[in-house]
Structures are given as C-alpha cells and as structure tokens.
Amino acid sequence: MNFDAKPFLLFSNIENGLMHWLLVFGSFIGVIFAASILISVGIYGVSGPVAVMGRVRQGLHDFLNLSPKRIWAISWLTIIEAVRRKALLVFVVFAFLMMFAGWFLDSDLRADLQVKNAVSFALTTVSWLTIPVLLLLSCWGIPEDIRVRSIHTVVTKPVRRNEIVMGRILGFATIAAAIVAMMGIVGYVWILRQVPNNASLICRVPVYGTLQFLDREGNASDKGLNTGDIWEFRSYIEGGTKASAAYKFPVDAPVDRIKLESRFEAFRTHKGRMGQSLLVRYVLVNPTKDLRVPLDSFEIKEFNLNEQYLERKLSFYDEVRMDKRTIDLFDDVVDQNSLTIEVQCLDSGQYLGMARPDFFIRLPDRPFAIGYFKAVLGIWLLTVFIVSIGVTSSTFVKGPVATLLTFSLLIIGQGFREFMIKLITGVQKGGGPIESWYRLVTHMNDTLELPDNIGIKIMQGIDNVMLGGLWLMQHLIPDLTSFVMAPYVANGFDVPWNLAIFRSLAITIGYLVPCLLVGYYSLTLRELEAK
C-alpha cells in the first residue's frame, strides 16, 4: 500500500502561511512594478513612471469600486454560453460511464479492496471528466470573445476589466460546482450500490502522533532499521531487544476508552513459530512519573488492521513496585496532553516495520458521505484553481497556448514541484550562477575563499538578485497534491480539514488574487483586437 496519509501539517499555522504568501506575492508585485518603471523610463523617459503610477492608481480605484451586479452579469453570460454550447453534456458521458463501469471492476477481490476500487473509480472519473472540460472552457472563453469581437460591445459599457476576469472565473466556478455536485451525487449512489454485502463504507477519523525510535540498546534515534527496501517509508525495529517505536499522541478531554488502530509489517529472518504471526506489545509510558504500563501482547494481522481498546481504568502488574495496581489512563499515563505508547516486538530475530501513519488513535467514525463529499469539494477546488489560471492566461495568449500553459502548471503542481525545487536550488553550491562560472574558469573549488575586491562584490550582488529570482520562480509553482483527496476516502479515512480542505482553499485563494491582478492589467494594457 503506498497511501501516505500525510499526518503532519506542512505549514502548521495560518500566520506562517499568510506571511509566506505575502512575501512571495509582495516580491512578485515588486519585481513587476520595478520592471515596468524601468521599461517605461527606457521608452518614454520621465513621463513613463508618471504613467505607470497613473495605471496603479486606476487599478486601485477599479479594485475598490467593483460592482457585484456587473460581475454577476459576466458570470451569467459565461454560464449561459457554456450551457448553450452543451458543456453539460459531459454529465451524460459520466452517467454513461458509471452505468457500465460495474462490469469492469473486479468483483473477486477482498471486500474492502472492492470498496476501495469503487470509491477511487468514482472520484477519479469525476475529476477526469470535469477538469478537461473546464480547462478548455476557461482557456478559450476570452480569446474567442476577442476573436469574434463580441468583447467590443462589452468593454464599451462601464464594465471594468477586472470585473470581466472575475465574472469569468466566477461563472466557470459555478459551472464546475454544478457539474461536480451532480456527478458527486450520482457517484455516491453508484458507490452505495457497488458495496458488496460483507463490506461497509467507513470514514475513520485518525489522530496521528509523532514517532521516535529506540535502537536495540535503548538509545533514541530518528529512524529504525532498514531491511533493504528502497522505499524508506517504513522503519524496522528488532524483536526481542530493547528496540521500540514510541508514538506520542495528542489527547484532549478524557473519554471512557480509546480505540487504537495499527497496521504493522513483518520482516522475518527465520520461519518463527509455525502458523503464527509476530507477537507485539504496547507499553504505555509516562516519562515524568517514570511509569511504564505493559499491555497484553497480541499477534499482528499482516496486511490488515489491528484494533485494540484502551480502557480508562487499567489494571496491570507493576514490575518496579512488584505488585498489581489499577491506574487511570488520563490521570496517570497522559502527560501534558499527550499519550506515549511504545511498540515492541517480542519475537527475537524478527523485525517489525512501521511508519508514522501506521498507528493512530481512532476517534468515533463519521458518516461515509462526509469524507466522500469533502473529496468532491476538493475536486471542485482544483477546478477553481485551474479556471483561475486558465482565464488569466487567456487574457494574454490565445486559447491553445493558454490551455498548454495551464495544463503544464497542473502537471508540474502534481508532483514535479519537488523536482523543480531541487533543480532550481541545486545552483546554490559554490555560489550563484556567475560565481560558479568564475570558480569554474579560475579552477577554484567551492571551499576556497574568494578574494575580497569590488569585482567579486558586484558579481555576488548580481548572483543574489538572480538567486532571488529563482527563489521567486520556485515559489510561484503551485503544490497541488493536497487537492487530491480521493486516497483518503478510498482508504476509509475522513478527509482532514486542516491538511486537505483548508490547505487547498488557501492555495486557491493565494493564486486567485495575483491572477486577478495579472488578468486585469493584461486586459487593460492590450488592444482587444484579434491579431
């Protein structure tokens, strides 16, 4: 299984995210502003910057005096156009696909895998049908409007150009909402009918902790052992030694019992006990009170879930005090709102593998529909993102180019981002681009000190500007991975608000704002004539 539930927030609080955004956005605007001032001086001399400032003032004025009525008029036009041009036929395609999809899904699989397939299929189909349609609609709308010059009758009315951009985006977002909602509902009903009798749709709400390893001598380390797997997602602990994996879960108000769920992997160096799986034990730990509460050991279910309940009142044999005692989980074990559980493997010579998301506290389940429709919401957010980029790019290039541009950004955002970042930031070793050249030409390796003179200063100054530019470029590339929420639902999890929904929403809004600015200025500064 290669589903990583990503239990950890990438930007943990909203202020950090906002500051980061302001920094990137501010630099973006700053660079464009500085460039336009320079260019205008170059072309028009002193009157250039005056004109630029006039444009800025006009822009501010136009953004502060938006008319919702006019924006909605443009949205209405956009919607009617899409409907009359039969964009909603995509829904028919969807219905058709869903009608026959059941035939092609494997019904010999294990029940929970069948459920997983059905959910993935439904959500993937919704996004694969919606995204291309809206990509094309949004990238071709304005260029077509300019080509047939119908935009002339619009811009000669008191509509501001930013209202056109906003209206278009809003219109497409509305169409997307209608399509996604309809498909989502049909998909939901379809999933309900696909579920085999012996399986059920679940929506687990996990509370993940942090993970720390202890090696065989009992020393702390960040990682366990590697059993030779290239994919270093899981780390292993050795059985029958002091090695353990300590999970520290956040807990708040006391409850009567806590449900623990885990899914560990076994790696064997010998056959072990015939017909039996590895023996594992949880130990509750309160480091402040020096309390260790070993629970009953159990055999793990390989490739399947282990479920345990932790009762609030626990009786156990205290090895330190040498007697039997009863303690309260929340009063005695929980320390500063966190519950620490060490996982140990009892079979010597065998290894137990785990990763952070493999062990969690399972809160009461939510209805499946909640997780499912959150994922549908995620698809809609992604289309809104695409539509914003599509409409914006279509204000300065023609339809095909806008489509290509938006599509590339979409692909890059789905995972090539890391690669791009490495590519861009890899430059830094041995200085910036010019310094690297200098070192290359003068045969200085990157550990040697450069001579301290004015030429070097200038060189490094230019380098810093260039690296700043690269930094900006790197941060302009979107990270769209959080928009894909289907894996949560398919794996029987709820979609986390913070991590998926809010994050995607923040990204969408974060791109929408500069998009509106770029769209406004490119429609204002160009002649709306077909070229």
Added chain:
Amino acid sequence: METQSVIQIKNLTKIYRDFWGRKKVRALNSLSLDVKKGEVFGLLGPNGSGKTTTMKLLLGLLFPTEGEITVLGKPASDVSKNEWIGYLPEESYLYRFLNAEETLDFYGRLFDMSPQQRKERSNQLIELVGLQNARKRQLKEYSKGMTRRIGLAQALINNPDLILLDEPTSGLDPLGSRDMKDLIVKLKNEGKTVVMCSHLLADVQDVCDRIAILYAGELKELGRVDDLLKEQHETELLTSKLSPEAVADVEAVLAKHNAKLLRHGHPTNSLEDLFLKTVQKSQERPGQRFVPAASEKS
C-alpha cells in the same frame, strides 16, 4: 457663444503594428477634430480610410500612437465615460447564443440597471427597432438586418448622450434605413450627440450637420454640410426649360457682367459630387490636407 465640445481629437496618429511591433499600416495621420454637443457628425471616406479606427480610438478599444483624445471631458481610456456612450459596431459583434431579450437584459446589467428598468427599456427598444416577433429567437438565427437592429437597440440601452454609429444603415432595408435616419434626427432633437460613418452619402446628407472626409487616414474636408455643398464661387440659376436662343441671350447678359455660363442642364449638386471630387483631388495631390480655419482652431 460656442457650444461645448463632446469629442476633441488632437493630432491623432494611429499606426497598426504586428505581433513583433513592426509597423504595418498608418491608419490615421495627425487627425484633429472637434464634435460639438448636440450635433450629428458624419465621418466619410473610402474603404480603409480610417473611419472605424477613429471610432475605436474614441472608445479606448485601440490606443493612439500619438495625439490626444478627450471624450465627454475624459481621456478615451477612462471606462467611466462609457456610462453615457452608446456604440454600434461596424458589424454587430453580439453573443449569438442569446436571444434579443437576453441580449438587452445582459447589456442593461452592465449599466447596473435594476431588473424593472431593464425590462421596460428592452421592451421599448425591441419595439423601436421592430423585432417584436423575434424577441425570443437566438441571434444566430437572425438575418443581417435583424442583427443590425438588435445592435442598435443594444447601443441605446443606457439612453446615452453620445452615440457612435459605425455604418448604421448597412444591411438595412429601405424602410429600415428610413427609420434609422428618423431615429438619428429624433436623437438629435433630444439633445444627443451622434457621430456616424457611412458610405451612403444620401443618408449622410439627410441627417448630418457637419461632416469630415477622410482619405488614407488624413482629414481632407471638414465643415457644415450646407456650407460644403454651397459652391462659393458659383451661382446656380434654376429656370424653366430654355430654348437655345434664350441660352445665348443669357450668356450675353452674363458676359456683360464678366461672368461665364459654365454649364447648363439639370443641377446635380450633391454630397456625392463633393465626395467624389475630394477623393479624386486627394488621389491627384496626395500631400494636401484640410487645415482648420483659425476661428475653428482653439
């Protein structure tokens, strides 16, 4: 007292460039014009002389290469002036998937009009342009003349003070052009300013107060229609049919007064003559252009 200028154009030059910024066409060359409040102003000129370009520049659809434009006291790039402007494009570039009612409703919304106002106004305009029977049909089914009519209705949706009509009578049937001319006169009587360009000189002659003739982007003639058509150096006599002897007698009388009979026959002094003459002259002597008299300048 001179009336207020609605449109002021000073030394307007427009050069169309291609994608790479290379010069393609010099569509307007140092054009200066003034349109006064309440007049009907005609822009004439052969095909490609820059009439549509002038209109688009006035509306801020194109940006001038050089020169200044003031429309209703604001620069052409200022969108807020559009509040009081109506524009009928050369070809009606409308949304073909809307029907007549929806079209007018849509444009009405762009003026922040209330639903009630929009409804009243579009009913009124549909009536005015005679599309009552086609109000629910999508524009893609419209004939050219019908499209023209809905285009006109669209231009008048905001009850504008300044109306720019690019070839308003093209595509209209004789009845339609008659109506159009009546409408222009009516708008003028309501105190509105109309700028129109047209090839149908008879139409222009009927309705325009002043005209400008453009040739290859240059202003060749500008003035009141009556003045332009009045030949200052000629006097026209219209008589009943004269016998050849009578003509000889008249010639003798004229000779006594140091005048000559230039031509006799049916008087055909029309705008068409003027137009053709101007164009011909321009072709013969390309450099010459109209320079406004001193009184007209400032």
